[in-house]
Amino acid sequence: xxxxxxxxxxxxxxxxxxxxxxxxxxxxxxxxxxxxxxxxxxxxxxxxxxxxxxxxxxxxxxxxxxxxxxxxxxxxxxxxxxxxxxxxxxxxxxxxxxxxxxxxxxxxxxxxxxxxxxxxxxxxxxxxxxxxxxxxxxxxxxxxxxxxxxxxxxxxxxxxxxxxxxxxxxxxxxxxxxxxxxxxxxxxxxxxxxxxxxxxxxxxxxxxxxxxxxxxxxxxxxxxxxxxxxxxxxxxxxxxxxxxxxxxxxxxxxxxxxxxxxxxxxxxxxxxxxxxxxxxxxxxxxxxxxxxxxxxxxxxxxxxxxxxxxxxxxxxxxxxxxxxxxxxxxxxxxxxxxxxxxxxxxxxxxxxxxxxxxxxxxxxxxxxxxxxxxxxxxxxxxxxxxxxxxxxxxxxxxxxxxxxxxxxxxxxxxxxxxxxxxxxxxxxxxxxxxxxxxxxxxxxxxxxxxxxxxxxxxxxxxxxxxxxxxxxxxxxxxxxxxxxxx
Ligand code: FRU
Numbered sequence: 265x266x267x268x269x270x271x272x273x274x275x276x277x278x279x280x281x282x283x284x285x286x287x288x289x290x291x292x293x294x295x296x297x298x299x300x301x302x303x304x305x306x307x308x309x310x311x312x313x314x315x316x317x318x319x320x321x322x323x324x325x326x327x328x329x330x331x332x333x334x335x336x337x338x339x340x341x342x343x344x345x346x347x348x349x350x351x352x353x354x355x356x357x358x359x360x361x362x363x364x365x366x367x368x369x370x371x372x373x374x375x376x377x378x379x380x381x382x383x384x385x386x387x388x389x390x391x392x393x394x395x396x397x398x399x400x401x402x403x404x405x406x407x408x409x410x411x412x413x414x415x416x417x418x419x420x421x422x423x424x425x426x427x428x429x430x431x432x433x434x435x436x437x438x439x440x441x442x443x444x445x446x447x448x449x450x451x452x453x454x455x456x457x458x459x460x461x462x463x464x465x466x467x468x469x470x471x472x473x474x475x476x477x478x479x480x481x482x483x484x485x486x487x488x489x490x491x492x493x494x495x496x497x498x499x500x501x502x503x504x505x506x507x508x509x510x511x512x513x514x515x516x517x518x519x520x521x522x523x524x525x526x527x528x529x530x531x532x533x534x535x536x537x538x539x540x541x542x543x544x545x546x547x548x549x550x551x552x553x554x555x556x557x558x559x560x561x562x563x564x565x566x567x568x569x570x571x572x573x574x575x576x577x578x579x580x581x582x583x584x585x586x587x588x589x590x591x592x593x594x595x596x597x598x599x600x601x602x603x604x605x606x607x608x609x610x611x612x613x614x615x616x617x618x619x620x621x622x623x624x625x626x627x628x629x630x631x632x633x634x635x636x637x638x639x640x641x642x643x644x645x646x647x648x649x650x651x652x653x654x655x656x657x658x659x660x661x662x663x664x665x666x667x668x669x670x671x672x673x674x675x676x677x678x679x680x681x682x683x684x685x686x687x688x689x690x691x692x693x694x695x696x697x698x699x700x701x702x703x704x705x706x707x708x709x710x711x712x713x714x715x716x717x718x719x720x721x722x723x724x725x726x727x728x729x730x731x732x733x734x735x736x737x738x739x740x741x742x743x744x745x746x747x748x749x750x
Contacts, residue, residue: 268561268562268563270562270684270736271562271684271706272557272558272559272562272684272685272703273559273562273564273567273684273685273736274567274683274684274685274686274733275619275683275684275729275731275732275733276325276593276619276683276729276730276731276732276733277544277567277568277569277570277683277686277733278300278302278319278327278541278567278568278733279564279566279567279568279733280302280304280306280317280564280566281329281564281736281739281740281742281743282306282563282564282740282743283304283305283306283307283308283309283563283564283565284303284304284305284308284309284310284311284312284565284566285302285303285304285317285543285564285565285566285567285568286302286303286311286527286543286545286566287302287303287350287472287526287527287529287543288300288301288302288527288528288529288541288542288543288568289301289302289303289316289350289351289352289353289364289366289529290316290333290351290352290353290364290366291352291353291529291530291531291539291541292352292353292354292355292362292531293355293531293532293533293534294355294357294362294387295355295357296322297320297321297322297387298320298321298322298323298324298531299318299319299320299353299355299362299387300318300319300320300321300327300541300568301316301317301318301333301334301353301364302316302317302318302319302568303315303316303317303349303350303543304316304317304332306332309559309560309563309564309565310565312344312345313336313342313343313344313345313346313347314336314346314347314348314349314369315332315333315334315335315336315347315348316332316333316334316348316364316366317329317332317333318330318331318332318333318388320387323589323592323732324539324541324571324587324589325571325589325590325592325593325732326732326733327732327733328734328742329739329742329743329746330388330746331388331389331746333364333382333384333390334348334364334366334382334390334392335348336348336368337392338368338392338396339370340368340370340378340380340396340397340400341368341369341370341380342370343369343370343371343372345371346368346369346370346371346376347369348366348367348368348369348380349366349367349368349369349377349412349413350366350367350412350413350471350472350527351364351365351366351367351379351413351414351415352364352365352414352415352416352529353365353416354416354417354418354423354450360385361383361384361385362383362384362387362390363381363382363383363416363450364381364382364383364384364390365379365380365381365398365414365415365416365425365450366379366380366381366382366414367379367380367411367412367413367414368380368396368397369412375400375401376409376410376411377402377409377410377411377412378396378397378399378400378401378411379397379398379399379411379414379425379427379453380392380393380396380397380398381393381396381398381450381451393451395451398451398452398453399414399425399427399445399453399455402429402443403443403455406429406431406441406443406458407431408429408430408431408432408438408441410428410429410430410434410438410469411427411428411429411443412427412428412429412471413427413428413471413472413473414426414427415427415472415473415474415475415529416450417475417476419477419506420506422446422447422448422506423446423447423448423449423450423453424444424445424446424447424475425444425445425446425447425453426442426443426444426459426473426474426475426484427442427443427445427473428440428441428442428443428469428470428471428472428473428486429441429442429443429469429470430462430468430469430470432468433468434468434469434489434490435468435489435490435549436468437468438468438469439461439462439463439464439468440461440462440466440467440468440469440470440486440488440489441458441460441461441462441470442458442459442460442461442470442473442475442484442486442511443455443457443458443459444456444457444458444459444509456509457508457509457510458509458510459475459484459509459510459511460484460500460510460511460513462488465491465492466486466488466491466498467488467489467490467491467492468488468489468490469488469489469490470486470487470488470489471486471487471488471489471527472486472487472526472527472528472529473485473486474486474528474529474530474540475504475511476530476538478538478574478575478576478582479575479576480576481501481502481503481514481576481580482501482502482503482504482511483499483500483501483574483576483582484499484500484502484511484513485497485498485499485500485519485528485530485582486498487526487527487528489549490549494550494551494552495518496518496519496520496522496523496524496525496526496546496550497518497519497520497525497526497527497528497542498516498517498518498519499516499517499518499519499582500513500515500516501513501514501515501516501576501580501581501582502514502515514580515579515580515581517581517582519542519582519584519697520542520697520698520699521665521666521667521668521696521697521698522656522665522667522688522689522697522698522699522700523546523552523665523699523700523701524544524545524546524699524700524701525542525543525544525569525697525699526542526543526544526545526546526547527542527543528540528541528542528569528572529541529542530574533573533587537573538573538574538575539571539572539573539574539587540571540572540573540574540584541568541569541570541571541572542568542569542699543566543567543568543569544566544567544568544569544686544699544701545566545567545701552665554661557685557701557703558703559685559703562736563736563740567685567686567701569686569688569699570586570587570590570681570686570688571586571587572584572585572586572587572694572697573585573586573587573588575694577693577695581695583693583694583695584690584694584697585679585690585693585694586679586681586688586690590621590681590729591621591727593729593730593732594621594727594728594729594730595727595728595729595730596727596728597725597726597727597728598613598725598726599723599724599725599726600612600721600723600724600725601722601723601724602720602721602722603720603721603724604718604719604720604721605631605634605713605714605715605718605719605720605721606714606715606718607714607715607716608714609637609712609713609714610712610713610714611710611711611712612711612712612713612721612724612726613710613711613724613726614709614710614711615709615711615726615728616709616728617684617706617709617728618638618639618682618683618684618685618704618708618709619682619683619684619728619729619731620681620682620726620727620728620729621679621680621681621682621726621727621729622679622680622681622682622711622724622725622726622727623677623678623679623680623723623724623725624636624676624677624678624680624721624723624724624725625675625676625677625721625722625723626647626675626676626677626719626720626721626722627674627675627719627720627722628647628649628669628671628674628675628676629649629674630717630718630719630720631649631715631716631717631718631719632648632649632650632716632717633646633647633648633649633715633716634646634647634649634713634714634715634716634719635647635713635714635715636711636712636713637710637711637712637713638680638682638687638711639682639687639702639704639708639709639710640704640705640707640708640709640710641708641710641712642658642659642660642702642704642705642708643656643657643658643687643700643702643704644656644657644664645657645689646664647669647676649669652668652669652671653666653667653668653669654666654667654669656689656698656700658687658700658702659702659703665698665700667689667696667698668691668696669691669696670691670692670693670695670696672692672693675722677691677692678690678691678692681729683729685701685702685703685704686699686700686701686702687699687700687701687702711726
C-alpha cells in the first residue's frame with residue numbers, strides 16, 4: 265500500500281483502491297445501487313492474472329469498494345497472462361440474483377478463451393457455475409484463438425450474447441467478427457450467427473462489443489484493434505434482424521476523438537436511460553501510446569471515465585454527455601460574460617486544484633483561431649475556425665490530436681471536465697467527445713486564452729467539483745480488510 269499523498273489520483277472518477285485497473289465490466293443497476301466490476305490486478309500496478317474488482321454506488325460517483333468478485337482459480341481461467349477477462353452482468357430483480365458472464369482466458373490451452381458464468385444471491389459473493397464453461401470454444405467455422413468479452417442482454421424473453429472474435433491473428437492482419445449466441449435461461453447457449461463482420465474496414469478484432477436498443481434503433485459499439493485510422497471506439501447505428509441474427513449498419517461514427525476512452529460498456533440507469541463508463545487509458549499496441557503515466561508510486565494505475573448518457577440525435581448519430589447528476593457535485597462557481605480575448609494571453613481562472621467543470625461559449629465568426637490552455641499550459645486546445653476543428657496538445661506533445669468543432673448559430677459551446685489527471689471535453693449536443701489523461705504538476709492549474717483576432721468569450725463558467733470518492737487511506741483500509749478476509 266502506498267503512503268504517498270496522491271497528486272494524480274482522480275477525486276470523482278473511479279480508480280481501484282490498489283493496483284492495476286482496465287475495462288469496466290458487469291455494469292448493472294440493482295434497483296438501489298449501480299455495480300461496477302472492473303479488470304483488476306489487486307496485487308500490483310501491472311496487468312497480470314485478471315480478477316474482477318467490484319464497487320457499488322447509488323449515483324455513479326460515490327463508490328464503495330466491495331471484495332474482489334472473481335478470482336482466477338479453475339483450469340479454464342487460471343493463468344498469469346490470462347484470468348477472468350471482461351464481461352457483463354444481468355440482474356434478476358424477482359429472484360434477487362446477479363449473473364456475471366465473463367471470459368476465462370488461458371493462453372497456453374488450445375481453446376484459450378471460453379465463456380463462463382458466476383452467480384450471486386447477495387450481490388457481493390459470487391459462485392462460479394459448476395458446469396463452466398457455458399461456451400467452451402468458438403464455433404468451428406470461426407477458427408480463432410480470440411473469443412472474448414461476452415455482453416448479454418434479454419430481448420423478447422430470449423437471452424442473447426454478443427462475443428468478440430476474429431478471423432486470423434488479432435495482431436497481424438486478422439479481421440474482426442461479432443458472434444451472436446442465444447439462450448432460453450442464461451445457462452445453455454447456442455451459436456446463432458455472425459452479427460457483424462469487419463470485412464477489412466474496422467480492424468483485426470472487436471474488443472468489448474456492446475449491443476443495445478436506443479431511441480428506435482439498434483446500436484453496436486466496440487473497440488477495434490488496428491482499425492485503419494486507429495480509432496479507440498466506434499458506434500454503428502442500424503437495424504437488427506433477429507431471425508437471421510444479422511445487424512445492418514446505417515450510420516457510424518467515433519465515440520471519442522481523444523487518446524484515452526476504451527472498452528466502454530453500457531447499462532440501464534435508474535430511469536431506463538442508456539449510460540456508459542469506459543476505461544481512460546490506451547494499450548501499448550496503439551500508435552500514440554506513451555506509457556501508463558506516473559501513478560504507480562501512488563499505488564494505482566488506470567481510471568474510469570465519467571459516466572455518460574447516450575442518446576441518438578435526429579440524424580441517427582450517437583451522442584454522449586456526462587450523466588445529468590454530475591452537477592450535484594458542483595461547489596462554488598465563477599461566471600463571467602462577454603470577455604474580450606486578444607492575442608495577449610488572458611488568465612481566466614487559477615483554480616485551487618484541477619478539479620472542475622468548465623463551460624464556455626465562444627463567438628466563432630470573430631476570429632480565425634482561439635487557444636485555450638489548461639493545467640498551467642500542460643494542455644493546449646487550438647480552435648481552428650476555418651477548419652471547424654480543435655487540436656488538443658498535451659505535455660508539449662508535438663503532433664496533437666484533432667476533434668471536430670460543433671458550431672451552432674455561429675457559436676461554439678463546450679463543457680470541459682477536469683479531475684487531477686483526466687480531461688474530458690464534450691460539444692454542446694454531445695456529438696463530439698474527447699478524452700485524455702494528462703499528468704500536470706500540482707501547482708499547474710491556470711486556465712488562459714488568447715486568439716488571433718479580438719473575439720468575445722460570451723460565457724465562461726467554472727464550477728469546482730466536490731470529491732465523491734472517499735479519501736484513499738480510508739478506501740485502502742476498508743479494501744485491505746475485505747480483500748484479506750476473502
Ligand atoms: C480490452 C481487453 C479485453 C479483455 C481484457 C483483458 O481492453 O483486451 O478484450 O477481455 O482487456 O484485461
